[in-house]
Amino acid sequence: MSQHHVVIGAGPVGRHVAALLAERGERVTVATRSGRDTGVSGVEHLALDASDADALTRATEGAAALYNCANPGDYTQWEQTWPPLATALLTAAERTGAVYAITGNLYPYGPIDGPMRESLPDAATDHKGILRARLWADARTAHEAGRLRAVEVRASDYVGAGIGENGHITRVLPAALQGKAVSMIGRTDLPHTFTDVLDVARMLVAAAADETAHGRTWMVPSNAPRSQVQALTEVLAAAGKPPVTVRRLPAGMLRAMGLVSPMMREIAEMSYQWTAPYVVDDSAARAHFGIEPTPWDEVCRRTVEGVA
Numbered sequence: 672m673s674q675h676h677v678v679i680g681a682g683p684v685g686r687h688v689a690a691l692l693a694e695r696g697e698r699v700t701v702a703t704r705s706g707r708d709t710g711v712s713g714v715e716h717l718a719l720d721a722s723d724a725d726a727l728t729r730a731t732e733g734a735a736a737l738y739n740c741a742n743p744g745d746y747t748q749w750e751q752t753w754p755p756l757a758t759a760l761l762t763a764a765e766r767t768g769a770v771y772a773i774t775g776n777l778y779p780y781g782p783i784d785g786p787m788r789e790s791l792p793d794a795a796t797d798h799k800g801i802l803r804a805r806l807w808a809d810a811r812t813a814h815e816a817g818r819l820r821a822v823e824v825r826a827s828d829y830v831g832a833g834i835g836e837n838g839h840i841t842r843v844l845p846a847a848l849q850g851k852a853v854s855m856i857g858r859t860d861l862p863h864t865f866t867d868v869l870d871v872a873r874m875l876v877a878a879a880a881d882e883t884a885h886g887r888t889w890m891v892p893s894n895a896p897r898s899q900v901q902a903l904t905e906v907l908a909a910a911g912k913p914p915v916t917v918r919r920l921p922a923g924m925l926r927a928m929g930l931v932s933p934m935m936r937e938i939a940e941m942s943y944q945w946t947a948p949y950v951v952d953d954s955a956a957r958a959h960f961g962i963e964p965t966p967w968d969e970v971c972r973r974t975v976e977g978v979a
Contacts, residue, residue, distance in 0.1 A: 857945025
């Protein structure tokens with residue numbers, strides 16, 4: 672018997688979650704402000720302001736799960752957009768009994784000396800990391816109080832299909848495919864975990880359905896770390912293209928640019944991700960769910976197809 676699932680957000684994670692659920696014969700509603708069609712066959716689309724708790728509750732009544740795949744568009748306005756949205760999502764999950772499945776990231780950990788794993792504390796001191804840590808802490812507190820069921824999956828920088836120019840690799844890929852030199856942030860020779868956006872969706876769906884997984888965070892299984900140069904070169908090879916020259920954008924330059932650009936100021940604050948190894952230990956999730964990452968060669972091909 673099919674169940675109803677409500678997906679908030681029609682970005683790459685939301686679209687992949689919707690497609691996975693629809694392929695299983697589930698009833699899926701994708702809610703966005705505009706109600707735009709995702710192009711996913713068999714999926715319902717709803718125009719909804721998800722920060723309106725009452726409207727979101729009505730849309731979620733009877734649903735098995737509520738998936739937070741939202742990604743507020745203006746990176747400089749997270750403090751204004753995330754808290755009311757997160758509060759409404761928590762309220763709707765508590766009122767309806769739907770499992771609350773959250774798409775998270777690695778920001779809550781802050782700079783880490785060594786691989787990131789779920790047992791580490793959320794110890795970020797930058798404002799974005801503090802914000803994301805608080806959003807999960809609120810959900811975990813509600814879960815532990817028995818008010819709802821919550822789970823969060825955390826992923827590193829996205830690769831794969833459908834992420835457009837929002838990824839660190841796909842941001843420079845169109846120029847690189849033309850053989851042009853590109854610029855990448857920080858050290859380009861350090862190991863860095865990249866996560867296929869499809870694997871994020873696979874983990875989110877699996878975690879929502881597994882009652883034994885609730886109440887905690889999980890790392891999304893990802894391929895072995897690669898440097899930015901190596902990852903870009905391998906994606907280019909999947910398109911039959913040669914390597915290109917990669918220039919560095921030092922953190923100091925980003926900070927200087929941030930004096931006049933709010934967006935660059937935000938990026939500079941997170942530049943620690945690119946000045947030291949940034950690696951995920953996903954062994955706990957692999958053991959619990961039996962999920963392996965999409966093979967890297969396939970990820971590279973899908974990444975190219977997503978920007979072609």
